[in-house]
Amino acid sequence: MKFLFWLLILTLLLSMQCQKRGDMNLYITNNSNKTLILKITERANDTLILSILPGDYKRKVRKITNFAPSPRKIKECICNYSSIQISPSDNSFIILKDINNPDNWNKKLVKGSFTKSPDYSDCFFEINQGDIQ
Numbered sequence: 001m002k003f004l005f006w007l008l009i010l011t012l013l014l015s016m017q018c019q020k021r022g023d024m025n026l027y028i029t030n031n032s033n034k035t036l037i038l039k040i041t042e043r044a045n046d047t048l049i050l051s052i053l054p055g056d057y058k059r060k061v062r063k064i065t066n067f068a069p070s071p072r073k074i075k076e077c078i079c080n081y082s083s084i085q086i087s088p089s090d091n092s093f094i095i096l097k098d099i100n101n102p103d104n105w106n107k108k109l110v111k112g113s114f115t116k117s118p119d120y121s122d123c124f125f126e127i128n129q130g131d132i133q
Contacts, residue, residue: 033055
């Protein structure tokens with residue numbers, strides 16, 4: 001009986017490890033002196049997220065929990081969105097940096113421990129004054 005108990009525990013631990021999930025945090029930093037508008041549509045449920053980003057402003061715009069697959073396997077920060085746009089608040093300027101280009105995002109993976117916390121990724125997109133014309 002003891003053998004079956006430990007076999008069951010081992011099986012549960014191994015199956016949990018294979019299904020490891022984590023969180024993904026999306027940050028947008030506006031280092032310019034212009035106000036920007038961020039519009040995100042999620043792929044899973046067409047939820048619309050609209051944010052106004054004033055100049056010199058950093059904001060966590062989205063946290064996705066229980067993200068699958070594990071953040072270790074995610075290569076792009078914006079893969080979970082069907083649409084992501086950043087636009088000027090008025091017609092007096094244009095934004096040169098493309099938010100849909102994965103090379104314009106920085107990603108930091110934080111590895112969790114198996115028993116305490118899952119992996120998570122922090123993804124950063126930054127607009128600087130030089131990205132505005």
